[in-house]
Amino acid sequence: MAFKLDTIAFDKTGTLTYGKPKVIETKFLYQKSKQKARKKLLMQIIGVVESSSDHPLAKAVSQYIEKTTTSSNITLESVTETPGRGLQAIVRINDSETLDLLPDEKSSSTYNVFIGNVKWLQENNCVYPSHVSEMKASSTLRGWQKSGYSIILIGLSSQSSNGYILAQMGIADTPRPDAAKTVSELTARGIEVWMITGDNPVTAKTIAKQLGIKNVLAEVTPEMKAEKIKWLQRRGITVKPPNKFLQLFKGDTDKARRAVVAMIGDGINDSPALAQSDLPISISTASDVAIESASVILTRSTLTSLITLVTLAKAIIWRIRYNFLWAYLYNSLAIPIAAGVFFPIFKVGLRPELASLSMAASSISVVLSSLWLKRFKEPKF
Template identity: 30%
Template sequence: MLLFTIVIVFINRIYFINGIKALLQKSPNMDTLIMIGSGASLIYGIWVVIAISHGVTNNVIGINEKYMNSIYFESAAMILTLITLGKYLEELSKGRAASAIGKLIKLKPLTANLLVDEEEESVLIVDVKINDKIVIKKGDKVPLDSVVIDGEALIDESSVTGESLLVYKSNDSKILQGTIVADGYLVARVIKLSKDSTLEKIIELVESVNMTKAPIQKLADKISSFFVPIVIFLSIATFITWIIISKDFSFALEMSISVLVISCPCALGLATPVAIMVGSGKGAEIGVLFKSATALEELGGVDVVALDKTGTLTENKPVLEFVFPLEEENEIVSIMNSLEAKANHPLAFAVGEKAYSMKLKKQEVIEFKNITGFGLSGKINGNNYLLGSRKLLLDNNVIDQGELYEKAKVAEENGYKVLYLAKDLFLIGIAFIKDKIKETSKEAIMNLKSLGLDVIMLTGDNEVVANQVKLELGIDQIFSNVLPIDKGNYITNYQSLGKKVCMVGDGVNDALALAKADVSVSLKTGTDIAIESSDVILSTSNINDLYYGILLSRKTKKNIKENLFWAFFYNVIGIPIAMGVFYSLLGLKLNPMLAALAMSFSSLFVLFNALRLKLFRKEIYEKRN
């Protein structure tokens, strides 16, 4: 038995090495408790063997009967064996908890189809360079972040961005490493190497969260630093008490060792980090990337959600919705597009997209002029055209033939931008253009409000446009004509009222507000400065993912509290039993082996409880809503 125990002690010597180091550094930890508990059992067992040998040699009567049940080699061996088994099971559970990172890594393809002199060649992705041309076929994973230069396809981005619907890609579209071509054929130009890809950044973010500590974890660490010395004191006190009461050295030693072993603060140490690990991994799966453990913990505690308008609630892509022509509509749109094609501003894109959908060709424009701030002019087929603002037409005394000015006024009051087209100083058509609200924005606002949050909008747009968005989406309060510096001031004002504020934005003008908010959120489609200023990144442009992120944050924090409760409850119950508080009354006590088993069980309970976060699904809440 002694030889067997020495072998086990040698295999598990790391506990003794770390325990002694921690003791010498005056910061005893879990390994210190294991070292003292198993070490005391081993040393006392050796002493008993020597005592028995001495007694037998010297014919001491009753020596065997006295010590036959006091050889604690099996206790030392079983303490180390059970704790090591518990550690092994912990590592298996941690592996399951960290599986999100593994899944992301597996998304990375190993090879790419390189296009060289119109011939395809399969190469390792590490051999692909920026600007190389690659071919991606149906069923293939996109090997590297690229821009499409030929072909069209439907892409499954769910594994990387969380977008559940297939996304159409054609010329100039960006495609991301790890996404899958569900249908179609693409030739693309590589724009990022694997180490700089969007997928790699997501992996780095998830890993970095696991390296940071949540505020609640710092409290647990502080408690642990006091807990271990207190346990050592209680163990000594238990030994002294039972020596006095029972006059039995081996019984007192057994009780004190049980106190040391059952009190190992494994569960307390695991309570927060394992929940953070699972929560951040689940966030990556659903398209919500937390940059730190603090962000994951605090997002669920915000009171106010402040939203930027352009690009956050809207598509940031003007759409031509209505045309009121006094001549044939196709001709009106064709002329508008022919003029706008020579300009470079967002409204030109809206007109161009409308003309493309109507399959209209551009017409030749001569004597083109860009009248800065007002509009355009040019001659088409011998006719002089003006295209632009109401002021441009009024300044040129354009005649309204069909009360189009009145229609335009109503449209402007409803948040539309209006393009006026005049032919030879007669108004012949108007077009209503709007930055289209995202399809998911209304649902997102409704969901956020259902969580009891105040939802506000901060926008640089005029009051008419802002009010229109407010009415359409049901936002609680809006602030219009807001300058970038004022956005930060509004955040500060709410904070001065004791509110925790979450700011959501995607532009350079949101950077200050994002920096001042308690929790800042940006969209992956946003500018670099917005992403750098934020604590949380939404992988898609779907603002509704913020709702799921807040739910996940709340569930993670609840899970941490459950784990901490169990860790404390376990010790509150276990330590008194191990000390023998109930022994005299109920005969209830723990031997060191059962204490080691109970300690391992408490750690596994915490791990399995944290793994319940993996059951979080968007679909569950979509059905409820």
Template identity: 30%
Template sequence: MVLLDVEGMKCGGCVRAVERTLQDQPGVQEASVNLVTRSAWLRLDPAALDPQQALEGALEALRSRGFSAQPRQSGVLSANAEPDRAWGWWNQWRQLMVALVLLLLSVLGHLAEAGTLSLPLIGTLPFHAGLATVALFGPGRSILRSGWAAAISGVPSMDTLVSLGVGSAYIASVVALVWPAVGWPCFFNEPVMLLGFVLLGRFLEERARRRTGRALKELAALQPSSARLVMADGSVRDVPVEMLRPGERIELLAGDRIPVDGVIEEGYSAVDLSSLTGEPLPVDAGPGTELSSGCLNLEATLVMEVRRVGRETALARIISLVEQAQARRAPIQGLADRVAGRFCYGVVSLALFTFLFWWLIGSSLWPQVLEVPVVLMDHGHGHGVHQSLGAAAQTPFGLGLQLAIAVLVVACPCALGLATPTVITVSSGLAARQGWLFRGGDVIERSAEIERVVFDKTGTLTLGRPLVEAVLMSDDPSRTIQLAASLEQTSRHPLAHALLQEAQRLNLPLLPVQDSRTVPGAGMEGTLADAPDPLRVGSLEWLRSQGVEWPAHQRDAVEAAQTGGQSLVAVSLGHRPIGLVAIDDRLRPDAVTALQRLRSQGLSLGMLSGDRRQAVERVGQTLGIQTDEMAWQLLPDQKLERLECWRQSQPVAMVGDGINDAPALAAADLGIAVGTGTQIAQDTADLVLMGDRLEALPEALGLARRTMRKIRQNLIWAFGYNLIALPVAAGVLLPGFGILLSPPLAALLMALSSVSVVVNALSLRLP
């Protein structure tokens, strides 16, 4: 997969042209283009062609169509690109200032022409002609050049429409000035106003668009530029982060951002993970703790061994996933892109039809449209030979020309092209800041359509590590734990780890044990230094086979404990039972709340597990999952069969740890991995929820639904604006109501339509 930075895209037609150009290249399997981030995501086919050769061919094809492109260092925002973007921003600002100064002079000229102001030269026809010429070949030059280049290459864009509009107005005015016999009014003020409003709209749009990528830049800013390298002699030196290599040691002071992935070797401190995982509380870090780049050391000095650097770090992989998510479009954008790709052809055809209709037919059918003042949507009245477009046109040819120009200017494929990618970009950035990684706009759309969420039990609904729940049938619970942990201290079994952890929690010292041995599938036995009787820890069945029996009055309670769904560890000294330790995998603290919130969103739930029936049913009862919505003791292929049954009637999401549940994650409509596993996201899961908060799941699905609502709002506005504005600009309301959409106002509305789409996308940031 390759991510390209593409320059020169202005509207949905450009997006369609770039996408089609890339898809036509040999060796390119898939291409998706984002107008907001001006990027293209490619999947190359290494079997069809050498990947490097295919990439070079794609770049050359784009350059031949007028779009310069270069590969992006995915996962690391290019520092070299920032000066270029800053220069582009300054150049755009400079062009806007020149255009607004010319617009102000044009307004002063109008006032002088009307007699409101008395200024020499200002207000004369040569003055307005000079302003129009400066506007076209000054701030408008880049638009004219880009528009005609796009037209010549066969992919007309928004610049093409603007170029045709302002060029037609300017040429018609020059003809009227040089050849007065044609009887046309001069409207040199139109190019000045059109370019001023177009550049103003694009400046506002670009300003809003830059805000959509703020979250990604904030992620990139989490990696510091330097690190404190610990030398062999123990001294510390500041070095650039890119010079670090795996195996080296760095020092982290309190308040330092962690620059690379690594493992703590020395020191204890609290570390804030919220920037990557969204976890609200810091974690305690000590020797052996793995930390990811971008986290914040809060309290004390740490020494860390470097494990992964550069694009291999967790932060770089997260940035890479977000970049891919922003580049991959949602299916709902397909219709808008298809329309936008043909939009310019349709607008030019409509403008030509409008010109011919009003020149040859319309003026004869409704002669009153000539010499009748326009009552609405005009920016002023004509003054002598210098008039406003469409205002009191005196000839059928002039009226047709003016309305055709208005059609060209009012058309806005930009809003169609921006409707979806702006929302996807904002949504992906917001999600990344919370530690939710969507793999693309298509994943966000699928997330909004999910109707059932199916969970794996172990490690998803539960913590994934056994812990001591209770001590049963014991006169001294602490003594029971101490004896069991002392015998199990050399074992690596998960149940032994639970016993040792509980002893550590209770501050119980471990007793010396002699001659300990493991009985496979049963338990362990050994002897204490001060007790000749054997100490046994294991299953009830094994202890009974060794002659250990509970008193008669406790046998019913022992049988009841065996049916409780927990793992029971029996402890005996000689033939005397000491107690039973109930060990279980605890539910995540927020599991109940998370599932309640999913139900409140109207989602059905389910649970599939390979664990035993009693444990699954106990978890299901706690979480309110019905018996027919869960299954137990399932093999991976049986999980797939159950998923397929549900998928036949509704879209299904599967939530798992991403490793044991990889087949189910891949088979579901939406695979969701919970945990700190960004590598999992690259392999099977469509959505990764970093950290340990299960409540992130309903929050992420809720964000997906809000995202799709914003996309639909934008598409309705973009289509609706053009469906209303184009007929009005073509003069549909002119015969009956004398209403005309003048080109300057058309240009302003066109700009505002694009800005409104971006602003609506930014409203996703609001709570």
């Protein structure tokens, strides 16, 4: 499959990047009145909710809040995670001196919390407070997206009111240093490279541009990744005749065929896409589920190992073909001689022990040819 590979699809977080994002920008949308106290309480709420998730972005937010806020009077009553969207939780504030966290609302001890991307907050009817310019807030988000940041919004509502977006966070993940070179080498070998991510299109295209990836599928939910792999397979690839001479005899032009697609991912959510692909690939730091779903594991966690994989696969397949050709030519000549086919004509034959030796030499030559692969050296960059 690695020899036939036409297309390779990369998951972004944890594959093209290190998967250790950090909060770079934060903006709280409170008025100046009691802003510090409200911000502290909201951060405690965010920290409690995000600590319940294993998502890389949630971990980044939890670590950020742990550095700035220590005490917490928040009880997490329930939490639900929607893959590719965000978290929904119910929290209770145990402090008797609760603050008015919501605009134009009295203080409450119980809140609904929504943490996730823009679509998730919209689906849960969260809006910006009246004192916040939605145009200005959206402009801030677009600026973060153009910088390659993943966006998280925090919404809050009481049991009897609509939700309000009270905080924005920009989170950045560092691309792997060898990612751009790997993409360049794969493209040079005629392999089409795609990036599949749940990030918004602006952030996804920014990261893709940094890495030299032209094909991007953004805002893809985990359950849709397998469908995107199917689409890449059905999309196929154009096959050109080997040369103009054969084209004249066959009388045909370019043909299309199903594409052979590899998928490389590291998370639990990538396992359906890995199973759907023709060549599932994972890295050593991936989740156990992803590793179990993979046919190939990059043990060094360097993406340049993909180039080694492709180069080694080609070397093996061509060595197999060479062995078949050599064995065919050798046996087509050695078997008739050993069997005495030419004895009536030339009066020349082989003694039985030499005939047996000639047949053994065929197998020995193929084994020695195969052992030549021990001289394979991985490409250097």
